[in-house]
Amino acid sequence: MLKETLNGLGVTLRQMFKKPVTVQYPEEKPQVPERYRGRIILTRDPSGEERCVACYLCSSACPVDCITISASEREDGRRLPEAFRINFNRCIFCGLCAEACPTLALQMTTDFEMAETDGRNLIYEKEDLLVDHGGKYPDYSFWDEAGVAVTHAMGHGKQDVPPSDPRSNLP
Amino acid sequence: MPEILFDGRKIAVPAGTNLVEAGLAAGVPVPVFCYHKDLGAVGSCRVCACTIKGADGKPPRTVMACMTAAADGMEVTTLDKASVDLRRYVVEWLMLNHPHDCPICDEGGECQLQDVTIACGHSQRRVPTMKRTFQNQFLGEFIQHEMNRCITCYRCERFYKDYAGGDDFGSTGSRDRVYFGRFEDGPLESPFSGNLVEMCPTGVFTDKLFRYKSRVWDLEIGHSVCPHCSVGCNVHPGSRFRELQRVRVRDNPAVNGVFLCDRGQFGHGYVMDPERPMTVRLQGESTSWDQALGTAGAELLGIARHAGPASIAFVTSARASVETHAALEGLAEESLAGSRIAHFDDPDREARALVALQALAAAGCPPLDQGDLAHVDVLLIAGAALVNEAPLAALAARQVARRGGKVFVLAPGETYLNDVATVIPAHPARLAAELGTVSAKLGDSNGAAADDPRLTLARALAAAKAPGILLGSDLVDGPAFQAGAALAKALAARGTAPRFGCVFPGPNGFGAAAMSAKPALPGILADLEAGKLQAMVLVECETSAWTPAQVEALKQLPLCVVLDYLPGPLHQAAGMFLPTEATYETDGSYVNRAGRLQAFARSRRIGVPVRADFQGSSFPRDYAVEPPLGDVRVAWRVLEQLRQAALGKAEARTLAELRAHIARTRPGWAPLRDIAPGSQGAMLELAVLAAPQGSLAAFPAAGSGLAVFRIDRTLGSEVLSRVAAPMRKMAGPPVALLSPADAKRLGIDGAGSIGITAGNRTVELAARVHPAVPEGTLLVPRDAELPHGLAQGAAANVAALAGAR
Numbered sequence: 001m002l003k004e005t006l007n008g009l010g011v012t013l014r015q016m017f018k019k020p021v022t023v024q025y026p027e028e029k030p031q032v033p034e035r036y037r038g039r040i041i042l043t044r045d046p047s048g049e050e051r052c053v054a055c056y057l058c059s060s061a062c063p064v065d066c067i068t069i070s071a072s073e074r075e076d077g078r079r080l081p082e083a084f085r086i087n088f089n090r091c092i093f094c095g096l097c098a099e100a101c102p103t104l105a106l107q108m109t110t111d112f113e114m115a116e117t118d119g120r121n122l123i124y125e126k127e128d129l130l131v132d133h134g135g136k137y138p139d140y141s142f143w144d145e146a147g148v149a150v151t152h153a154m155g156h157g158k159q160d161v162p163p164s165d166p167r168s169n170l171p
Numbered sequence: 172m173p174e175i176l177f178d179g180r181k182i183a184v185p186a187g188t189n190l191v192e193a194g195l196a197a198g199v200p201v202p203v204f205c206y207h208k209d210l211g212a213v214g215s216c217r218v219c220a221c222t223i224k225g226a227d228g229k230p231p232r233t234v235m236a237c238m239t240a241a242a243d244g245m246e247v248t249t250l251d252k253a254s255v256d257l258r259r260y261v262v263e264w265l266m267l268n269h270p271h272d273c274p275i276c277d278e279g280g281e282c283q284l285q286d287v288t289i290a291c292g293h294s295q296r297r298v299p300t301m302k303r304t305f306q307n308q309f310l311g312e313f314i315q316h317e318m319n320r321c322i323t324c325y326r327c328e329r330f331y332k333d334y335a336g337g338d339d340f341g342s343t344g345s346r347d348r349v350y351f352g353r354f355e356d357g358p359l360e361s362p363f364s365g366n367l368v369e370m371c372p373t374g375v376f377t378d379k380l381f382r383y384k385s386r387v388w389d390l391e392i393g394h395s396v397c398p399h400c401s402v403g404c405n406v407h408p409g410s411r412f413r414e415l416q417r418v419r420v421r422d423n424p425a426v427n428g429v430f431l432c433d434r435g436q437f438g439h440g441y442v443m444d445p446e447r448p449m450t451v452r453l454q455g456e457s458t459s460w461d462q463a464l465g466t467a468g469a470e471l472l473g474i475a476r477h478a479g480p481a482s483i484a485f486v487t488s489a490r491a492s493v494e495t496h497a498a499l500e501g502l503a504e505e506s507l508a509g510s511r512i513a514h515f516d517d518p519d520r521e522a523r524a525l526v527a528l529q530a531l532a533a534a535g536c537p538p539l540d541q542g543d544l545a546h547v548d549v550l551l552i553a554g555a556a557l558v559n560e561a562p563l564a565a566l567a568a569r570q571v572a573r574r575g576g577k578v579f580v581l582a583p584g585e586t587y588l589n590d591v592a593t594v595i596p597a598h599p600a601r602l603a604a605e606l607g608t609v610s611a612k613l614g615d616s617n618g619a620a621a622d623d624p625r626l627t628l629a630r631a632l633a634a635a636k637a638p639g640i641l642l643g644s645d646l647v648d649g650p651a652f653q654a655g656a657a658l659a660k661a662l663a664a665r666g667t668a669p670r671f672g673c674v675f676p677g678p679n680g681f682g683a684a685a686m687s688a689k690p691a692l693p694g695i696l697a698d699l700e701a702g703k704l705q706a707m708v709l710v711e712c713e714t715s716a717w718t719p720a721q722v723e724a725l726k727q728l729p730l731c732v733v734l735d736y737l738p739g740p741l742h743q744a745a746g747m748f749l750p751t752e753a754t755y756e757t758d759g760s761y762v763n764r765a766g767r768l769q770a771f772a773r774s775r776r777i778g779v780p781v782r783a784d785f786q787g788s789s790f791p792r793d794y795a796v797e798p799p800l801g802d803v804r805v806a807w808r809v810l811e812q813l814r815q816a817a818l819g820k821a822e823a824r825t826l827a828e829l830r831a832h833i834a835r836t837r838p839g840w841a842p843l844r845d846i847a848p849g850s851q852g853a854m855l856e857l858a859v860l861a862a863p864q865g866s867l868a869a870f871p872a873a874g875s876g877l878a879v880f881r882i883d884r885t886l887g888s889e890v891l892s893r894v895a896a897p898m899r900k901m902a903g904p905p906v907a908l909l910s911p912a913d914a915k916r917l918g919i920d921g922a923g924s925i926g927i928t929a930g931n932r933t934v935e936l937a938a939r940v941h942p943a944v945p946e947g948t949l950l951v952p953r954d955a956e957l958p959h960g961l962a963q964g965a966a967a968n969v970a971a972l973a974g975a976r
Contacts (some may be wrong), residue, residue: 055274056386068790070412070782073383079275079940083790102274103775125789147270147319155304159271163306166343168349 031035032110034136037095039111043104047151051105051142054081058097058106066090067097075149078143081126086116088122098127102156103142107135110169178250190236190247191219192288201236201249202258202287204372205324209428210334211322212237216324218265218287220257221249233257242400262291268302268347269373270319277315278374280387284322285373296721297456303347311358312433313365313437313899315379322373323349330363336569336590337361351375358901362562362587362885364550365436365653369420369429380437380897381417382542393774394421394849396761397435398490398754399892401675402541402563403642403852404435408755408774412781413798415442415755423933425542425851426767432562432884433901440895442753443780446738449800452748460802463747464809466814467708470730472506474705482705484695488516488712489524489677490891491806492759493768493843494826495710496679496686497833498810505818513692514683516712519678519963521692523644524684525865527673530642531766532650532862538854539639539672540765542600547670548576548638549631551609551658554651555643556580556603558587559883560674561764564641568592571639579628581605582646583944584882584908595624596943599880599964600870603650606747610658613665637670638662644674645882645953645963649867675764678754682762685839685855689864699724706730708813710806711751713890714741718959732813734806737894750803752777753891757805758826760846762855768842769852777803837861870964877949877969879911879927879961888953905955908941909969910948928968929958935972 023030032038054071056066066089072082098108116122134140143151144158155162172183177190177197184193189212194201199800204216214235223239224231225246233253241247248254266288273279305318327398328351331337339360344350353359359367394593397404397418404427407419418439420431441447446751450457453466474483485499496514503510515521531538544550544567557580558565560742565587572578572591580594588594597605605625612629632638640662642655652673659671675681698704707728712735714722725731726744733745736753754761760770778798784791804812811823824832834844839860842853871878887893887902907925909917917925925938927949934956944950949969951957961967 053275054383055279056389057274060386060388067703069628070790071383071385079383081788083785083788083905085790120792123792127788142274146272146275147304148272148275148317154306160299160304164344164348166305166348166352168348169345171346 008049032112034110035108036095036110036112037098037108039088039109039114040091040129041107041109041131041135042084042129043107043131043133043137045141045143046134046139047141048132050077050080051103051134052081052084053079053103053105053142054084055102057100057102061136063094063097063101064092065091077148084126084129086124086129088131089119102135104135104140122129173241173245175241175243175245175247177247182944184241186240188241190221190223190234190239190241191270193241194221194236194249199249202290203237204283204287204322205326206237207326207329207370209430210326210329210370213325213329214238216322216770217261218258220254220261221247222251222254223247250932259291259293262288262293263297265322266293266296267298267300268319269322270302272320273787275383276317276320276374277377277382278371282374283372283778305350308352309356310353310376311364312901313379313433314359314367315377315382316352317375317377318350318352320374321349321351324372325578326370326372327351327367327376330366331361333573334570335361335363335366335566336587337364359374362433362558363430363566364431365433366420368436372699378417378436380440385411390416391774391776393755393772395755395774396678396769397431398678398761399434399438399889400561401678401680401764402561403678403767403769404431404563405769406431406435408439408753410775413776413778414780414782415439415775418755421849423851425540426562426763426769427541430563430566432566432885434889434892434898435561437901438889438892438895438898439755440898441891442755442775444738444894447736448738448742448748449779449803451750452745454746460749460804460812462814463749464812467730467732467747468813469750471706471813471817473664474730474921475507475510478705480507481511482703483507483510484513484699484706485510485703485708485710486513486516486692486695486712487710488514489520489675489680489683491683491711492679492754492757493682493686494759494807494829495810496683497829498807498814498824499708499710500686501824502810502814502817507817511691511695513695514687515525515676515692516709516714517676518690518692518696519716520644520680521687521690522865522867524649524675525690525694525863526649526652526768526867527642527647527657527675528681528684528860529645529862529865530656531671531673531857531861533653534656534671535660536663536669538765538857539641539670539765540767540854543670543765544568544571546637546641547571548637549575550578550637550639550641551581551628551632552578552588552641553581553606553643553655554599554647555582555641555645555674556584556586556882557641557643557674558885559584559888560643560645562885564674570611577631579624579631581628582643583948584941584950586941589943593624593627594943595628596945598873598945598948599646599648599651599879600872600878603654603869606654606658610654610661613661632658632662633665635667637668639670639672642673644676646880648870648964650869652867672765672824678763679761681764681766681855685762685860687863687865688839688861696721704728706732708732708734709741709745710734711736713739734809736803737891749809750841751809752803752804758848759805759807759926760830760843763852766855766857766860767852768846768855770846770848770850772848777801829846856938871966873947874966876966877909878947879929879949879951879957879962879967880964881953882950882955884952884954893954904937905952907936907938907952907955908944908950909938910946911940911942912946913949914940915971916936924972926970926972927958928970929961929965931959934958
């Protein structure tokens, strides 16, 4: 009985001389890992254009259905979301959307400070989500790799050879 | 029946079944690209590899399932290493040149290539070579071309050229440069080009109207029936965010199979037309449903009391559902008993449909429905260039010829079947005589070679096991309907099993005719013009066939209630306008041209689409339970509510109650009780159906001037589909067709401009020479303006206009 009590007090005594683990948030900001799953952003490609092509993969991957998109076509043939909404009231920051994103547009950030007093402010529209950088992948441009003539003439993408002549029967 | 072991499952399949079909029977879907149940097997894609052994004593070997017939004792495996590896390599080399554009491809989500690629485990392109590319073509307003995605399965060409008979599309080039497209940019000419979207196993051909709108998994997809002609093809309308975004085919083997015409697939623009009236209006002011229905009910009752129910008329049309027709009849009861109902909005088409129904009953043989065309060996199409009136029937008729059957066309203006059919361009006024000649010659089998195509036709019909006779609508007069039925009867008397069918005007033309007791519209219109009417309720109909005096009299009526979903002059003229739901937005049923009852169900929540409510680049941030302008009601429910208001009924009948009422009170309509959307439909019992009264005069005999016939054209003349701009653009302006001899007489070389004079009015119209138009006739598309009062087949003075070409 006495032994157990002294053992317990010993643990307490030892802890008193250790460095405390408490972070003095918000005065002191915690260092979160680079791959932390915080606030979601929509990034831009190296030319400064929106990366998102409104493919709907994030919205279908989302287990809580918090992403709503409406796709549209710009005059130059670029596919873009005319509206893109994430309802952060519902979002569980699972990161499945970012994993699904084929154009690396949708990315998770380390920002977790999103608290609001009004839930309506947690409904983020496209302009709230768009940032002016490429996030973790500054160099990737989907349209240069896609084989579709939008940012370049047909056959002049990174993986393409110039258009072949379908009228030719030469070997 | 060979018995085979398919992946360990023992099944017996009919002899000659290929291993893909056998696999489906065994519950093993073998992956395919080039194989299609309606296009057959060509073995070009190499993805259906499987391993067989045991049938012929040879060692086990890997074969293409689509090219191998099941043989007794055969053991088939699809999951052995050799087959799996082969499929994986095939997919890998298909992916060598496939672009990396799935995220922006509209096929994504319903792409066979995507599915098979993932199923075969391919995820990384191991070869660092560059990808070959192609220039895409402009293929019109309906189809988007993206050739880089092609995997060379040849399905598009096999459908477009072989199955549908198109000649402006095909393949060129060699090795990995095989290219599918037109010789040069331009709209696809085949009226069945939309099927390329479904045929292509990947995204080379996609729906331009659906371009960059949604993923298939986000769509609300319903079971519906195409409202653009009387064939009654089954469709899946897909909508999202209250916007109807696309229409795709629903496989109904009894009707359309997996095909749809461009009118059906791309004619849905009227649903989302920005001009579409969506609000209840009373004397030009918007008002509430209760207010409007109460006013209308009270006024109807008042007019019935003071002026008598005979001064009230109800008119609907062949595009209104069976339930709407029945609900309208429910209005003419009790205090309103004695008011009149017309089930058609065009007197000519009313007479035509009633007489067609009489002919179907008189023929005494089973109706020739779309699915039955697959069993016909000799087909006679009389009085219609079928592709204009019932496009899918023309596609099925082409398959009769492709199967080795014979097709005869006894009509002017044939454009679609002339390469596979014997075309006899009969003058519509002589059609009855021509059919009589064929009937008379059925027994004429003396061995002399038949120079006369009519004799060939008679002999073919007499020798056929399952002859089919299909009459059109616009170019058939009363005697010709009777002659057609008599021909079917004569064939039956000779011991064959003929089938006889007619084309009806509108998707529910058969239903409207079966609901009618006798022609009612001419009387109503005469009374309207004479000022004897006080009130009219017009449900989903047009006044384009009415005279200007009748339309003017309509505007002067004390009470004019219009229920519709199309904008137009009627919507402007109506004292009271009640917006109704279009076919894809509602529940109801249609009866197709052979008497097949088919139910459709709502697939779109009506209201202003979310897209129209965007605030900049954001979705609307205000929330409401009811969508804006969402209170649009289905016509039959509005009529039931009007009945409540006018007749003091306790409550409006539901869909099931209405259907049960029709099934109970009308002989032959019993199947209506149990029809469900998404089924094959059920046939009305033609034998017990009450045949309507009515007659249709013969066309005037050829005289001076050209006999003018209004005809449909595949695209552009049908009232719903022509609302949207892409359809009008693809259809082009209406062009009248005339015979080479008449053209020569008028001094028109190939194409020109003509003036048509009747009465004291002249209209101008573009005209073109057509070799299969008989002398003395002028075929004018229904959407072209004609002098009013010009009856079908009546002679008009036609002169060439100088200048405009």
